Amino acid sequence: MTSQSILPLELRAVNFEVQGKRLIKDVSCTFEQNLRSIIIGPNGAGKSLFLRLCHGLLQPVSGQIIWQGGGDRDSARQQAMVFQRPVMLRRSVRANVDYALSIRSVARPEREAIIDEVLQRTGLSRFADYPAHALSYGEQQRLALARVWALKPQILFLDEPTASLDPPATHLVEQIIEAIHVAGTRIVMTTHDLGQARRIADEVLFMHRGRLLEHAPADQFFDKPKNEHARAFLGGELLWWHPKHPLHKPGSKKEICQ
Amino acid sequence: MIEFSEAFGVAFSLLISLDHELAEIVMLSLSVSLVAVFIAIIVGMPLGAALAIFTFPGRKFIIVGLNSLMGLPPVVVGLVVYILLSRSGPLGVLGLLFTPTAMIIAQVILVLPIIAALTRQIVVELWSEYEEQLRSLGATPWQALPTLLWDGRYSLVTAMLAGFGRAIAEVGAVMIVGGNIDHVTRVMTTAIALEVSKGDLALALGLGGVLIFLSVGVNALAYLINKPASLNNPINKPTLFRSPIKENVR
Numbered sequence: 001m002t003s004q005s006i007l008p009l010e011l012r013a014v015n016f017e018v019q020g021k022r023l024i025k026d027v028s029c030t031f032e033q034n035l036r037s038i039i040i041g042p043n044g045a046g047k048s049l050f051l052r053l054c055h056g057l058l059q060p061v062s063g064q065i066i067w068q069g070g071g072d073r074d075s076a077r078q079q080a081m082v083f084q085r086p087v088m089l090r091r092s093v094r095a096n097v098d099y100a101l102s103i104r105s106v107a108r109p110e111r112e113a114i115i116d117e118v119l120q121r122t123g124l125s126r127f128a129d130y131p132a133h134a135l136s137y138g139e140q141q142r143l144a145l146a147r148v149w150a151l152k153p154q155i156l157f158l159d160e161p162t163a164s165l166d167p168p169a170t171h172l173v174e175q176i177i178e179a180i181h182v183a184g185t186r187i188v189m190t191t192h193d194l195g196q197a198r199r200i201a202d203e204v205l206f207m208h209r210g211r212l213l214e215h216a217p218a219d220q221f222f223d224k225p226k227n228e229h230a231r232a233f234l235g236g237e238l239l240w241w242h243p244k245h246p247l248h249k250p251g252s253k254k255e256i257c258q
Numbered sequence: 259m260i261e262f263s264e265a266f267g268v269a270f271s272l273l274i275s276l277d278h279e280l281a282e283i284v285m286l287s288l289s290v291s292l293v294a295v296f297i298a299i300i301v302g303m304p305l306g307a308a309l310a311i312f313t314f315p316g317r318k319f320i321i322v323g324l325n326s327l328m329g330l331p332p333v334v335v336g337l338v339v340y341i342l343l344s345r346s347g348p349l350g351v352l353g354l355l356f357t358p359t360a361m362i363i364a365q366v367i368l369v370l371p372i373i374a375a376l377t378r379q380i381v382v383e384l385w386s387e388y389e390e391q392l393r394s395l396g397a398t399p400w401q402a403l404p405t406l407l408w409d410g411r412y413s414l415v416t417a418m419l420a421g422f423g424r425a426i427a428e429v430g431a432v433m434i435v436g437g438n439i440d441h442v443t444r445v446m447t448t449a450i451a452l453e454v455s456k457g458d459l460a461l462a463l464g465l466g467g468v469l470i471f472l473s474v475g476v477n478a479l480a481y482l483i484n485k486p487a488s489l490n491n492p493i494n495k496p497t498l499f500r501s502p503i504k505e506n507v508r
């Protein structure tokens with residue numbers, strides 16, 4: 001984990017589609033080093049797809065995803081992702097972290113110390129020998145964080161890491177993310193919690209219907225979003241809701257926001 | 259009718275006294291089938307998992323082939339192995355016909371498609387759940403393969419037991435390639451067939467009882483193993499109810 005930085009990450013006119021349906025439309029942006037970016041937008045905006053594209057799990061149909069700092073093969077090892085629904089391997093908590101380290105070819109003698117440290121820092125030491133599947137949802141979420149933390153990635157993608165967590169657990173997860181960031185990891189994260197976005201974000205990306213509509217420093221964005229949809233979203237309006245047609249008539253062509 | 263109940267009585271006493279002949283037959287049955295299932299697992303599980311993970315030309319063809327081999331009539335398998343191993347056959351020089359080895363070969367052919375096909379189904383499902391996570395961690399498909407087999411272990415036991423069930427209960431193939439030779443290749447199923455045809459029901463019933471016991475046992479085992487694995491986990495014991503997080507993030 002010593003190699004040079006793979007950042008910044010640049011997306012150039014990235015499009016993604018499934019069976020001819022365009023789901024990510026013409027997204028261009030750059031992620032500089034050492035910031036925390038929060039992606040917000042309504043359900044179905046394409047936030048999760050966007051993260052997967054950046055992380056290399058999906059290939060764009062056109063456009064480029066460029067790691068300015070290094071080659072493709074190397075860049076994958078410097079990234080990690082926490083999924084909206086993290087998969088716990090059917091083995092102990094400790095073995096889950098150990099597995100991730102072994103895949104990244106960290107030598108066995110070094111692993112022990114790393115595992116102990118990340119479990120301790122995520123408050124999971126007591127559960128080290130429990131089957132990961134027996135953990136509560138919030139504990140599993142912390143294990144997912146411990147697992148990626150152990151990898152010391154240069155950039156970490158997080159997809160709604162605190163969805164359906166209670167306030168103390170959310171607070172804990174935010175602290176963990178902060179600690180990971182302080183240790184030198186670039187954070188790119190989605191959330192539906194605007195309070196959380198304000199707490200964490202250095203910069204905000206607002207997505208809507210597959211488009212990146214705004215990308216701005218956090219202060220500026222929350223103070224005075226330029227995009228009207230972003231304004232409406234922050235104001236708590238439902239973006240698919242039309243004031244004159246509260247319930248879409250079947251087949252109604254006149255949808256809002258086009 | 260009197261004969262019948264007498265036979266029951268004799269069968270029972272054979273079982274109770276662990277009759278030597280009966281025990282010998284049961285042991286041979288078990289060892290032939292266990293070895294066959296073991297070989298089928300070693301080959302069939304990685305094969306099934308590979309078919310689930312990798313895409314390569316001819317894959318669909320192999321899958322369809324495996325699925326149809328699952329229903330192979332044992333008698334036909336016996337016949338083919340017989341021809342291969344018979345003195346004039348291509349493998350005749352090995353002199354394996356009418357030996358337990360020949361019976362193992364036939365049972366491997368019967369069991370392997372079952373284990374491979376069931377493994378494929380189990381791993382396909384698991385892979386759809388795991389794929390993005392494993393790729394994200396950096397696992398290659400070759401690294402994912404053992405991971406998936408290990409994480410599917412509870413379901414895979416069912417595949418093993420299904421294979422064992424077929425092997426131990428099968429009569430046609432072992433009859434043809436083993437020849438039902440006393441003290442050499444006589445297993446439970448072939449012995450039952452022989453004893454019944456001789457009209458000696460006692461030994462047949464005793465062996466039948468053992469077979470039923472084994473198959474019920476195998477099914478019970480499959481059921482127990484597939485119950486939520488966490489039942490005997492320390493975490494589910496009431497004494498270990500977790501208190502709110504004490505450790506803190508520094």
Ligand SMILES: Nc1ncnc2c1ncn2[C@@H]1O[C@H](COP(=O)(O)OP(=O)(O)OP(=O)(O)O)[C@@H](O)[C@H]1O
Pocket residue numbers: 018023041042043044045046047048049050
């Ligand atoms: N494999 C797929 N096939 C077809 N459509 C898909 C596929 N994956 C995603 N989509 C569609 O793409 C859109 C964006 O999905 P995505 O999961 O990125 O949304 P999101 O912004 O993460 O939403 P949420 O806030 O609900 O998590 C959705 O309308 C979804 O239905």
Ligand SMILES: [Mg+2]
Pocket residue numbers: 047048049084159
């Ligand atoms: Mg999402």
